[in-house]
Amino acid sequence: MTETDGPLVETRGVAKSFSGVEVLHGIDLDLRAGEVHALLGENGAGKSTYAKILAGVHRPTRGEVTLAGQPVSIGSPLEAQRLGVTLIHQEPLSFPHLTVAENLFVGGEDTGVLGRVPWRRMAAEAERLIGALGVTIDPQAVMAGLSIADQQMVEIARALASDTRLIIMDEPTAPLTPREVATLFDIVRRLKAEGRAIVFISHRLEEVRALCDRVTVFRDGALISTAPVADLTDDDIIRLMIGRPLQEYLHKEVASLGDEALSVSGLTRGGAFADVSFSLRKGEVLGVAGLVGAGRTDVARAIFGIAPAEAGEIRIHGKPTTIAEPDDAIAHRIAYVPEDRAIAGIFRTLPVDQNITAAAPRSIGAGPFISPRREREIAADAIDRLSIRLASVHQPIGELSGGNQQKAILARWLLTDPEILILDEPTRGIDVGVKAEFYDRINQLAAEGRAVLLISSDLPELLTLADRILVMSEGRLTGEFSRAEADQEKIMQAAVPRSAA
Amino acid sequence: MTALGRLVRVREAGLVVMLVILAVVVGAIQPRFLTIATLDIILLAIPLILVAAMGQMMVIVARHVDLSIGSILGFASIAVGMMFRDIPEMPLWLGFILAIAIGAGLGLVNGLIIALFRLPAIIVTLGTLSLYRGLIFILSGGRQVDPNHIPEALIRMAQTSPIGVPWIVIIAFFTALLAYVFLRHLRLGREIYAAGSNPDAARLRGIRVNRVTLVVFSLSGAMAGLAGLMYAARFGYVNPGITGVGFELTVIAAVVIGGVSINGGIGTVPGVVLGVLLLGAVSVALPILGISGFWQDAIYGAIIVIALIVDGSVRAGGLVRLVTGRGG
Numbered sequence: 001m002t003e004t005d006g007p008l009v010e011t012r013g014v015a016k017s018f019s020g021v022e023v024l025h026g027i028d029l030d031l032r033a034g035e036v037h038a039l040l041g042e043n044g045a046g047k048s049t050y051a052k053i054l055a056g057v058h059r060p061t062r063g064e065v066t067l068a069g070q071p072v073s074i075g076s077p078l079e080a081q082r083l084g085v086t087l088i089h090q091e092p093l094s095f096p097h098l099t100v101a102e103n104l105f106v107g108g109e110d111t112g113v114l115g116r117v118p119w120r121r122m123a124a125e126a127e128r129l130i131g132a133l134g135v136t137i138d139p140q141a142v143m144a145g146l147s148i149a150d151q152q153m154v155e156i157a158r159a160l161a162s163d164t165r166l167i168i169m170d171e172p173t174a175p176l177t178p179r180e181v182a183t184l185f186d187i188v189r190r191l192k193a194e195g196r197a198i199v200f201i202s203h204r205l206e207e208v209r210a211l212c213d214r215v216t217v218f219r220d221g222a223l224i225s226t227a228p229v230a231d232l233t234d235d236d237i238i239r240l241m242i243g244r245p246l247q248e249y250l251h252k253e254v255a256s257l258g259d260e261a262l263s264v265s266g267l268t269r270g271g272a273f274a275d276v277s278f279s280l281r282k283g284e285v286l287g288v289a290g291l292v293g294a295g296r297t298d299v300a301r302a303i304f305g306i307a308p309a310e311a312g313e314i315r316i317h318g319k320p321t322t323i324a325e326p327d328d329a330i331a332h333r334i335a336y337v338p339e340d341r342a343i344a345g346i347f348r349t350l351p352v353d354q355n356i357t358a359a360a361p362r363s364i365g366a367g368p369f370i371s372p373r374r375e376r377e378i379a380a381d382a383i384d385r386l387s388i389r390l391a392s393v394h395q396p397i398g399e400l401s402g403g404n405q406q407k408a409i410l411a412r413w414l415l416t417d418p419e420i421l422i423l424d425e426p427t428r429g430i431d432v433g434v435k436a437e438f439y440d441r442i443n444q445l446a447a448e449g450r451a452v453l454l455i456s457s458d459l460p461e462l463l464t465l466a467d468r469i470l471v472m473s474e475g476r477l478t479g480e481f482s483r484a485e486a487d488q489e490k491i492m493q494a495a496v497p498r499s500a501a
Numbered sequence: 502m503t504a505l506g507r508l509v510r511v512r513e514a515g516l517v518v519m520l521v522i523l524a525v526v527v528g529a530i531q532p533r534f535l536t537i538a539t540l541d542i543i544l545l546a547i548p549l550i551l552v553a554a555m556g557q558m559m560v561i562v563a564r565h566v567d568l569s570i571g572s573i574l575g576f577a578s579i580a581v582g583m584m585f586r587d588i589p590e591m592p593l594w595l596g597f598i599l600a601i602a603i604g605a606g607l608g609l610v611n612g613l614i615i616a617l618f619r620l621p622a623i624i625v626t627l628g629t630l631s632l633y634r635g636l637i638f639i640l641s642g643g644r645q646v647d648p649n650h651i652p653e654a655l656i657r658m659a660q661t662s663p664i665g666v667p668w669i670v671i672i673a674f675f676t677a678l679l680a681y682v683f684l685r686h687l688r689l690g691r692e693i694y695a696a697g698s699n700p701d702a703a704r705l706r707g708i709r710v711n712r713v714t715l716v717v718f719s720l721s722g723a724m725a726g727l728a729g730l731m732y733a734a735r736f737g738y739v740n741p742g743i744t745g746v747g748f749e750l751t752v753i754a755a756v757v758i759g760g761v762s763i764n765g766g767i768g769t770v771p772g773v774v775l776g777v778l779l780l781g782a783v784s785v786a787l788p789i790l791g792i793s794g795f796w797q798d799a800i801y802g803a804i805i806v807i808a809l810i811v812d813g814s815v816r817a818g819g820l821v822r823l824v825t826g827r828g829g
Contacts, residue, residue: 107706
């Protein structure tokens with residue numbers, strides 16, 4: 001497929017900044033035709049940003065990309081497609097209401113207003129493309145009715161329709177069953193044999209080992225190392241991924257733990273998590289580590305009643321309890337500060353004070369009435385205690401910085417005086433200074449005898465705060481470490497799925 | 502055939518069933534309903550709605566809505582009616598072209614405001630609904646175009662044709678046929694579904710979503726303009742304060758009953774034609790049953806709501822289960 005013997009794609013010094021902050025620093029990387037190249041790294045290491053630059057979704061802030069020896073500027077996904085570069089998104093980006101054949105051919109070329117849809121040729125071509133992948137999908141089937149795996153196959157078929165030279169797959173196996181993964185691997189191997197280049201982004205080392213020729217590790221937006229997979233052990237790769245020297249942790253004194261506040265046993269919800277059991281005591285901070293998609297948030301949502309478990313038992317203060325919806329959880333004095341505050345947490349357009357009092361309507365008035373004065377007072381008190389920085393309590397919360405929004409959400413739930421507090425990635429995307437305040441606050445909450453379940457992808461954070469750390473991987477608990485025995489390497493060893501699923 | 506495909510088919514079949522039930526029940530009570538004469542009345546009741554519904558369904562499939570079509574209909578009919586009055590020698594065909602062009606122009610204005618300023622269509626067209634209605638009064642000085650100024654040839658188009666069925670009925674079904682071909686066989690038609698189904702994906706695929714917006718609103722306006730001239734033919738006069746008022750609600754009801762999803766991406770021309778027929782049949786059945794005028798509006802409205810509830814529960818049971826796992 002390539003005209004030259006050199007690499008198919010070369011990037012030199014490719015960097016990307018978002019609103020002035022550089023998230024990807026000068027990436028030099030060669031991708032060869034006929035190889036499967038793994039990109040590995042922790043969440044937020046820059047793999048996806050790099051992939052999106054190749055696919056024309058983002059423009060690099062600096063650096064250059066050459067394709068088959070020619071410098072190219074990939075300004076849009078459509079241009080990328082013309083150049084033969086396709087990104088397969090983890091969640092297929094398709095048209096749910098259209099048929100498979102329509103999804104394969106809609107868009108892409110500008111044929112003017114009166115271009116005809118060649119139905120018959122389209123159906124035959126769709127049949128051929130899908131057949132070439134060795135899978136059976138009805139071209140007339142509506143996309144929304146297909147499994148995620150089949151939708152992915154359609155995306156791959158679409159890439160082949162435009163004779164793609166470089167296919168980037170961003171965690172394609174995450175939503176797939178083992179059998180679907182095997183089918184995907186067969187197809188990837190065939191594409192490789194045809195001389196195409198494949199970039200494979202995954203967290204799963206055993207998949208990387210089974211499929212890939214070379215591996216590149218990203219960390220903190222920089223390329224750390226590129227090497228043939230065979231030259232690295234799993235331990236090497238994990239060490240490269242964690243990389244940073246272990247930080248000095250502020251060591252909190254071991255809290256005196258009280259009685260059991262919450263315990264779950266055999267908690268299961270199909271496709272999300274299975275057989276999760278743990279207990280949490282008053283005054284304890286229980287950390288939950290794991291990679292994105294490990295099922296941690298799903299467990300939190302189950303305990304809080306947003307998407308209840310299908311099997312298993314939840315006990316609160318030793319008593320079996322049914323939590324069918326968030327109201328039940330709130331009645332048992334559970335609070336949940338969700339992971340994505342923009343979606344599940346804040347009321348963006350409402351003022352700060354109303355956001356803070358939203359979970360405790362009883363505190364600001366009787367019956368159907370609300371006392372704005374009381375609301376202001378309560379909010380002012382919370383703002384003071386958590387040192388939330390803002391212009392006015394009447395400011396829409398959306399105008400606050402991420403860290404201050406997060407504090408306001410925490411303040412909201414503290415108003416309900418929770419006994420069990422679930423924090424899901426509480427410090428993601430907030431700056432270091434505010435983080436330290438948060439850490440103090442979380443320690444203090446535990447010292448007051450509250451039970452804290454802390455979900456975090458920030459390992460130093462967990463090692464700083466947690467009395468115990470659970471590790472989840474692919475919906476199951478794969479490790480439990482006391483504060484004394486936990487370290488980053490052990491946690492990552494447990495978090496990275498590697499035995500065949 | 503897939504489950505969703507079956508559902509769409511079931512939906513169109515469901516409309517046929519509803520039509521049959523209506524005919525049987527009303528016919529049992531009042532046999533006069535099951536005569537050719539009634540069919541004529543129904544066919545004459547629907548052409549305006551059918552034509553405008555073709556434009557409206559494209560707008561809704563593209564995830565917008567056009568509330569201004571009643572005012573566009575009024576504007577085009579007043580403007581062209583005044584031309585017929587003031588320039589008696591103007592040929593009929595030119596009147597049709599002008600009505601369609603005026604409608605398309607007003608629709609294009611809607612589309613431009615929505616696409617350029619990224620505003621929600623429901624608000625923009627609510628604004629132009631009033632704006633265009635206001636312009637009608639300014640243009641006409643508040644005076645209606647009387648029957649004696651409407652060309653006789655135009656009025657005859659609502660009464661007969663060489664094959665017996667009035668011309669405006671033929672025009673309406675021909676428009677539906679064109680819409681069918683456009684949506685099914687032209688790339689631009691497909692892009693309307695794509696843009697409405699998932700605008701982000703459409704942009705990433707290089708579909709010019711803004712162009713889709715301009716096209717659907719221009720077409721919706723053009724068809725409202727055509728309906729304006731059909732109004733003049735059918736009723737023989739055009740009045741600034743009456744012509745087209747409330748028309749958008751009837752059309753949107755027909756489109757939604759016809760199975761077009763208000764969330765975009767779904768809808769077929771045959772479904773919308775059946776939706777229009779059902780609505781037309783109901784509106785004719787009510788007076789035939791001798792239901793008092795006081796009750797007709799309420800019953801008509803109730804039937805719309807019931808049709809939507811039935812449709813909604815079909816979707817909740819079928820479609821939603823299908824797409825769970827994709828976040829609904």
